[in-house]
Structure formats: C-alpha cells, structure tokens
Amino acid sequence: MTSVGYLVAALFLPLFPMSMLFNRLLARFPRVRSRMGLFLLWPQPGVLMLAILGERPPAWMLWWAAATSVLYALRGVAVRDLSLWTGYMATSAWALLWPAAAFGAFTEGGAALAWQALGLSAPFLLLAWLAGRLESELGAAYAGMCGGLAQTLPRLSGLLVLGVLAAVGTPPVPGFFTLLATTIHALPASAGIALVIVTVWLLWAWSGARILQGFVVGSACADSESGFGSDLGVTAARLLGLAFAALVLAGIGISGEMT
Amino acid sequence: MEGLVAVVFLLPLAAGIATYLAAPALKRDSVRISIVGMVATCAIAALLLGSALAGKPVGEVRLGASWGVLLFDPLSALMAFVVSAISLIVHVYSIRYMAEEPGYPRFFVLLDLMTAALLLMVSAGDLITLLIAWHLIGVLLYFLLGHDMTSRSAHRYAAWTLLTYRFGDLPLLLAAGLLYHAFGTWSLPDIFSHLDSVPDTRTLFGLPLADTAAALVGLAAFARSAQFLLHTWLPYTMSGPTPVSALMHAGIVNAGGFLINRFAPLFVTTHGVLHWIFFVGLVTAVIGSVLMLAQNDIKKALGYSTMGQMGFMIMECGVGAFSLAVYHLFAHGLFKGTLFLGAGGVISEARKDDGVPKDDLYTFVIERRPARRRQPWLLMAAVTLAVPAIILVLAHWLVANDLFQKQGAVILLFFGWVTGAQLIFSTYRMRTENTWRLMGMILFSFTIVVVGYTLISHAFDVFLYPDPAFRDRIYGAAGIDILWFDVLVILMTLVVVFGWLAAYYAEQNGRHGETRFDALWRGFYRLVARELFVASLYARFSAALVGIATRLNVLLRWS
Numbered sequence: 001m002t003s004v005g006y007l008v009a010a011l012f013l014p015l016f017p018m019s020m021l022f023n024r025l026l027a028r029f030p031r032v033r034s035r036m037g038l039f040l041l042w043p044q045p046g047v048l049m050l051a052i053l054g055e056r057p058p059a060w061m062l063w064w065a066a067a068t069s070v071l072y073a074l075r076g077v078a079v080r081d082l083s084l085w086t087g088y089m090a091t092s093a094w095a096l097l098w099p100a101a102a103f104g105a106f107t108e109g110g111a112a113l114a115w116q117a118l119g120l121s122a123p124f125l126l127l128a129w130l131a132g133r134l135e136s137e138l139g140a141a142y143a144g145m146c147g148g149l150a151q152t153l154p155r156l157s158g159l160l161v162l163g164v165l166a167a168v169g170t171p172p173v174p175g176f177f178t179l180l181a182t183t184i185h186a187l188p189a190s191a192g193i194a195l196v197i198v199t200v201w202l203l204w205a206w207s208g209a210r211i212l213q214g215f216v217v218g219s220a221c222a223d224s225e226s227g228f229g230s231d232l233g234v235t236a237a238r239l240l241g242l243a244f245a246a247l248v249l250a251g252i253g254i255s256g257e258m259t
Numbered sequence: 260m261e262g263l264v265a266v267v268f269l270l271p272l273a274a275g276i277a278t279y280l281a282a283p284a285l286k287r288d289s290v291r292i293s294i295v296g297m298v299a300t301c302a303i304a305a306l307l308l309g310s311a312l313a314g315k316p317v318g319e320v321r322l323g324a325s326w327g328v329l330l331f332d333p334l335s336a337l338m339a340f341v342v343s344a345i346s347l348i349v350h351v352y353s354i355r356y357m358a359e360e361p362g363y364p365r366f367f368v369l370l371d372l373m374t375a376a377l378l379l380m381v382s383a384g385d386l387i388t389l390l391i392a393w394h395l396i397g398v399l400l401y402f403l404l405g406h407d408m409t410s411r412s413a414h415r416y417a418a419w420t421l422l423t424y425r426f427g428d429l430p431l432l433l434a435a436g437l438l439y440h441a442f443g444t445w446s447l448p449d450i451f452s453h454l455d456s457v458p459d460t461r462t463l464f465g466l467p468l469a470d471t472a473a474a475l476v477g478l479a480a481f482a483r484s485a486q487f488l489l490h491t492w493l494p495y496t497m498s499g500p501t502p503v504s505a506l507m508h509a510g511i512v513n514a515g516g517f518l519i520n521r522f523a524p525l526f527v528t529t530h531g532v533l534h535w536i537f538f539v540g541l542v543t544a545v546i547g548s549v550l551m552l553a554q555n556d557i558k559k560a561l562g563y564s565t566m567g568q569m570g571f572m573i574m575e576c577g578v579g580a581f582s583l584a585v586y587h588l589f590a591h592g593l594f595k596g597t598l599f600l601g602a603g604g605v606i607s608e609a610r611k612d613d614g615v616p617k618d619d620l621y622t623f624v625i626e627r628r629p630a631r632r633r634q635p636w637l638l639m640a641a642v643t644l645a646v647p648a649i650i651l652v653l654a655h656w657l658v659a660n661d662l663f664q665k666q667g668a669v670i671l672l673f674f675g676w677v678t679g680a681q682l683i684f685s686t687y688r689m690r691t692e693n694t695w696r697l698m699g700m701i702l703f704s705f706t707i708v709v710v711g712y713t714l715i716s717h718a719f720d721v722f723l724y725p726d727p728a729f730r731d732r733i734y735g736a737a738g739i740d741i742l743w744f745d746v747l748v749i750l751m752t753l754v755v756v757f758g759w760l761a762a763y764y765a766e767q768n769g770r771h772g773e774t775r776f777d778a779l780w781r782g783f784y785r786l787v788a789r790e791l792f793v794a795s796l797y798a799r800f801s802a803a804l805v806g807i808a809t810r811l812n813v814l815l816r817w818s
Contacts (some may be wrong), residue, residue: 022818071811078808084817150408151361161402169389172399178392184436191463194436198429206426208403209418217405217414222401234283255326255387 005053013098013117014067015061019091026087032132033152040107040125043094043117047101049112050168054205056102059190066196068250073203077210078227080140082131085211086124092200093120093175099193100178100213103185114207117256119174122247123166126240133216137230146221155237157216162244168208171203174251260310261318263303264329265311267339268378270300271346275371282364286610290319290354293367297343297350297374300535304336304343304378311336312722319384319448330386333723334520334585338381341589345510345596346374352600353502356487360500366406370506373399377510380720385445393479393514395429396565397424397630400511403501413498420492427489431518434475436564451524469528476522483516484569487543491794492552494562501599507643508565509596513588515569519576520585520723526576526736527729533737537577541799546791553787565595578667579737582720639683644756646702647679654709673748677755679705 011018013153022042029035050057057065072092079085094117100115133156150157168174179201186194232240317332329335350370376399379442380392397420404417411464433618437446441452454460454469462468480486484491493512497504519526519536526533547567554560568591575584602678651672683701722728738744789795 008749020818027818037280074804074808074817075812078812124386148409161669165398171394176391176394178433180387183432184439187433188440188463196432198432202422202425202429206418206422209421213411213414216688217408218411219409252323253776255323 001046002053002055005049006057006147008050009046009057010061010064012066013043013065013094014046014068014091015064015095015098015158016071017093019068019072022091025089026039026083031138032129035128036130036182037123038120039086039095040118042090043097043121043198045084046094046098047097047110047114047117048205050101056103057098061157061255062099062190064192066193067097068092068202069095070196070203073200076207077203079207079211080145081215082127082134082143082211082215085207086127086131086167089127089207090124091203093167093206095201096179096182096197099186099197100182101117103193104187105179112199115172115254116178119247119250122138122250123175124172126163126243127167128160130163132154133232143211147214147216148216148220150216151220151231155232155234159232159244160239161212162241164208166244166247167203172251173247174254177251177255191225221252260307260315260321261329261331264325264339264382265322265333265592267300267303267318267343268308268329268382269377270296270303271343271371274300275368275375275664278364278371279368281465283370287358287363289364290367293371294350294354295387296371296458300374300378301340301347301434303594304340307331308340309476310650324727326385326387327813328388328446329379329382330384330636331382331445332498333725335382337589337723338517342374342377342381342510345506346370346377348600349502349506352403352505353500356502356603357500360406362406362408366403368501369406370502371405373403373559374508377514380514383449386439386443386447386450389447390428390435393718394425394428396511396514397421397428400424400503400507403503403506404496406503407454408498408505409497416492418494420496421487423482427479429761430475431479434472436480437472437475445643448752454525454528461567467530469525470532471531473522473525473529473537474534476525476538477532480515480573481539482575484512484519485543485566486539486573487546487570487731487770488793490543490547490566491790491797493566494550494559494790495794497558497562501603505599508561508599509592509690511574512565512569514570514587514591514687516576516584519573520581520773523581523724523729523733529731529736532750533577534739535577537737540570540572540574540577542570543567544574549787552788553784561598562596565591568595572675575671578670579734580667580671580716581725581733581769583716585723586716586719633811634677642698643680643683647676647705648708650702650709651675652678652808654706654713657710658713666744667734669744669748673751675709679709680759730810743771743783 011021014022022038024040026035029038069092072088072095076085076088076092079088097113097117097120100116104113104116131141137153138146149160166173166175169179171177179197183194183197183201186197274293277296278289278293281292285291311331315331319331321327322329323608334396350367350453353366354372357363360366376392376395379388380396383389383392401417401421404420405414407413425750427546435445441462442450444450444453458469460468462471482489499507517643545561546564547570551560551563551567554563557731568587572584572591575587575675576580655668655672682705683698720730724733786792
C-alpha cells in the first residue's frame, strides 16, 4: 500500500520520469481553461496521498524530488515557449513539495501543504492564461519570435512580468514563503537538500529573466505595428492586478504559519 | 517616535502606488506625487536622525506577529537619512533628465519602490524582513536598469546583476536558517543577545555557528558590493539610465558595508572571519583599481572605480573599522552620485571648452614636463616618509591615545602613510617657482584631509557604537597574533619602499631598448585590458549550461 501510495504521489507531485506524463498531457490540452484546471488540480491528489500515508517520505525520495526539481529548473533555462516553460516551472516547483512535506514545521495534517501547493500553482494559472492569450493574438507564445511586447501590449506585458516574478518565488508571494520555510527547515536535517533548493531558486531567476527578455524587451516587431494583437482591456487588467494583490496578501498570510 | 520608522518605509511605498494609480489620469504630472512623497520621506528620516543624535534609546516597531519588525537605532536612522536624501536628489534630477523617455511615470514608481525596499532593509529588525528587502532590491534594480524596454543589451546586463544579487541572497538565507535553528527566533536583537551569552554555539557538522553564519553574511555582502569574482555586473550596467547609475553607485552597491555593520554583534564573536573579509576587500581594491586604469571606456572605468572603493569599504570592515566603512559608504555615495549626475553637464561644457587650466599641474601631469632643478633627494625622501607619518599619528592621537593597541587602526594609518608619501613622492618634481610653497600647500591639504577624516570617522564610531568595550571587541575580532602582525607591517613597508626606490632608479637611469620584463608587462596589460577574462569565463559557463539544458530537452523530447 505504501509503495503504491508513493507511486501515486510521485505522479501528481511529479518526479522524473513520471513528470513527463504531466508535461505531455499539458501539451495535448488545446484549451486554455483545461490547462488552467490542470495546473490548479494536478498536485492536489499527490498532497492528499502524502497526507494519507502520514509519514515522512524516505530520504532517497527526497533526493529524487530535489533532482527532479533541478532537472526541470535547468531545462527551463533553454525553453522559449511560454506554455512549455510554465509546465517545467510547475514540475520543478511541485517536486519541492516533497521536502516541504518532509521538513516543513507547519505541514501537519496535509491542509497546510495543500494551501502551499495552491500558492505555488496560482502564478501558473495566470501564465497559462497569458500564454493562451498570446497564442491567440500572435499565433504562438514563443519568446524572441516577436519581442518588444512592452510597447505593443503594455498591460499584457505587465501581467506577464508579474506572473513570471510570482512563478520564480519573488517575495512576498506564497511561493517565496514556501521555499523559504522549506529551505530553513531542511537545513538542519539535510543541508544537501537545502543547498539544492537554493540552487533551484537561482535557476528559476535565471530562466525567468531569459523568458521575460524574449517577450517584453526589444524593438516592436514589424507585424505588430500593422495592427495584429490587441492589448488587454483596462478592466481585465485591473481585475487580474487585483488577483495578484490577493496572491501577495495570501503570501503574507501564509508566512504567519512559519513560526 | 519609533512609529516614524514605519512611516519612513511606508511613505515611498504609498507614493509609488499612488503614482501608478494616478498615471492614467494625470499622465506625466503624476510624478509630482512621487516627488512630494520623497520630500516627506526625507524630512521624516532627518527627524529620525536628529532624535538618534539627541540620544533617543533604541526601539522597535512591529508590523506583524512573526516578522515585520522595524528597528530604530543609530545605524538605521543614519542609513535611512542617507538613502532618502540620495533618493530625493535622484528623483529631482530625473524630473528633467527622464522627461523625454517613454515610461516616465513607471520610472518614478520603480524609484519609489526601490527606496521603500532600501529603507525596509536598513531598518529590518528580523531576518525574514531583511531577506525580503534584500531580495526585492535585486529584482527592482533589474527593472530599473532595464527601464529602456527596447535595449536588449541593457536587459542582458541587468540580468547579470539580478543573478549576482540572487546568488548573494542565498548565503544570507542559509545564515538566517542557521541562526533561527540555533536560537528559535527571527529577531535580530534577540539573536545577538543569545550569541553574546553563548558565543560557542555549534551548528551543522559541528561547525562554530558564529563563524559559519558570519562567513555566509560576508558572502552575501560580497555579491552586493561587487567584490572580486562577483563584480562583473558592476562595470557593465552603464546602459541603464544615469539616475539609476547614480542611485546604484551611491547607494545600493554600499549595502554590503551596511550588512556587515548590521551583523556587527555576530562578527565580534567570530575567530578569523574578518581576516578573509579583509583579504577579499584588499584583492578587490587592488584589482578594481588596476582594471580601472586599463579601461579606455570612461563608463567602465567608473564602474571599476566603484569596485575599488567597495574593496576599500569591505577591507575597512575586515580590520574592524566598521563605522569607518559606514562613513566611507556615505562619502563615496556623495562623490560618486555627484560624478554621475554631473557627468552630462560636464560633457556638454567640455564640448565648448575643456576647462583645463594650463598651470603647473597641467604641465606636470599632462605634458609630463618635470622641473629641471630638483631638491636634494635625501631631504625630499625624509620629508616624503616622515611628514605624513607624523601628521597621521598626531591626528589619530587627538581622538584615541591607545591607537597602537588596535591593529586595524595601525593598518589604516599605514594606508594613509603610503597614500600621503606617494602624493609627495609624485609631486615634488613639479615645475614650480617655489618648491617649498608648493610642498607646504600639499602638506596643508593633506593635514586638513587627515584631521577631517579622523574626527568625522571618530564621530561615526561614537555615534554608531557608543559602547567603548564593544568597539574594542570589534578590533579584537579583527586582530591577529602580534608577532605576525609586526612582521607583516615591516614586510609591507619594505615592499613599498623598495617599489619607490625602484621607480626612482628607473626614472633616473632611463630605459635603453627592450628589457626582459617588457614581454611580461605586455602580457599583464593584455590580461588586465581583457578584465582578467572573468566576464568571458562566466559567459562561457552560462552558454555551456544553456547548451546542456537544450540537449536535455531534445533528449527528453521536450516533456
């Protein structure tokens, strides 16, 4: 039962190579809403299974999770497609829920871990939506294909910047506090895993900067000047901005549990 | 009064948000909100500094239950004033300088947020708040440096900065983790109090907690203050707007010195960490200065000049002169900020008139025409070596008569002596009608600088660390065995004097044809001109990592 439980958890809090299934599935989902649903729900069965198992995962599984997280963080550096990048980042982030569950001082019972998973997933919902929007406006959400979006689609670019910042664990979003707590609690038990987590964090920053540069920086491409692609409406941008503010407040809220 | 510490951080934050919200309606006029907010912030920071100078006791404000503690102490009051004053100057300067740039209100919003993050950093009273502020500064600097959204090169180098800063965030995070686990609190005053009572606490792998945490804090400071091997971002970030360069060189890059001062109670319990902080600072100061001399790009030269200055600042921390490092960052902030903000006007004026007076100094430095008649060299050598030493010792004796008990003070005196002697050595051959008058003027200036520097740095020392016993403990933590210290001082003196004699001998005898050192010298120059290949190595390393990532993606079929 335990082995099967861990296998199920390893599928939904994806460990390599099971993680390939999630990314394949994501690539096959054509609709934005279904992708967003996938980001929202995928890690929750894994969290539930860890709660049911009710024991600290073995050390080798934690190292497996850490290695998966590094693998996808590194692979994200070379990715130019926003949907694919979002999938890799989600895989890398969710894998870190294993050490969060094992070392976190505030994860008893599974509810806190479920909230953390939700906090980590929230930026990916926004990014999935933005990727869909870019695909419909530009034909593809591919970094470098048509840069300079800051000039042609400023509101969309602003949200993309916020989404990427949240995805790479910038304070004070929930992801920052989850990573901070996981690193700090992992440190006395397994300094090696703590070091891997901070390395992953560094790789996220690098890949985030690369993906942003591919989209928002540069001269506006010739096609966009001829009129294709329309920016977000003011109301939609404000609503999404408010959602981001709520995410920040949730981050500050989640931080209260850290001590 | 403590509540004002929170106000001083919240004001620029609120001004930034208000400017952003008002921008669609008010357009460019929305930046007035930012300016008014900054004036108010600076006024309140001045009030805080005034009350700290008046001797108001240390206090704190709690914005949250487990974190969000803001400290009111001499260091936070002084730094808050420095940050807000520099930020106000940059704000005012930017009103006209950035007027033609797209994203005008966005620039001011980012400036406000950066000011808020810096003020949060200097007043952070717990590790989580400090980590948040430390992290946010890197992110905001990335967007400020990359303000021109059309410039790929600006963003490329802004990303270098971001990565170096993130690299520096991580050791601070690990240090925070170790301290939290040892004492079960995030509060900095509580942690320092625990450290004072149990300085020999052990941490991971049986390592001494104080030394391990201090080394990690030092590493975080190195990344932020562009110490050697973590410096490449600094000379390359000149593509950003000039006001950002001014803010960065005058304020942000000094954060390393601030961090070491904030953790002073940690450093006094260490054994040897300050020595390698001194070493890193020394290497950075030397390499930064050498690289600056070899650059033909004025902006890069300014970048390396800042690197050299940061090396000196960290070196001062390494010898235990913590408050001197704060004075240094203050003074460097003022002169480097003035240089950057004045650069545009100077260039514009220089196009009309170079403004260089064709006087004795010009003929000596530019035309390299030394005086034909020289004074007796033995007399000049005696003046060169003895006078700066006498002035320095007398000036320091004014403020502390136990001067030679503090190794850090002796090292700083040594540097002062070398600098003063070098000044006299290089100018005594200037073409002038009255050599002794010139020498008198030089010595007079030198005396004013030394006495001013000594008195002001002593005032900083007394203000920041009022407890004399604590000041002695800082110098004690930076000290080494007295025998080794004396040997090193004598050795360094011999090296310097030998260098002077060699330079004098070379000038007296001239050069005849190719010498065996020429090839070596040319090789060294090539190495320095290419900035020791450090940036190239990093670029290759990152390209290799991207290559590996791409191959992995292809191998795993992008899933």
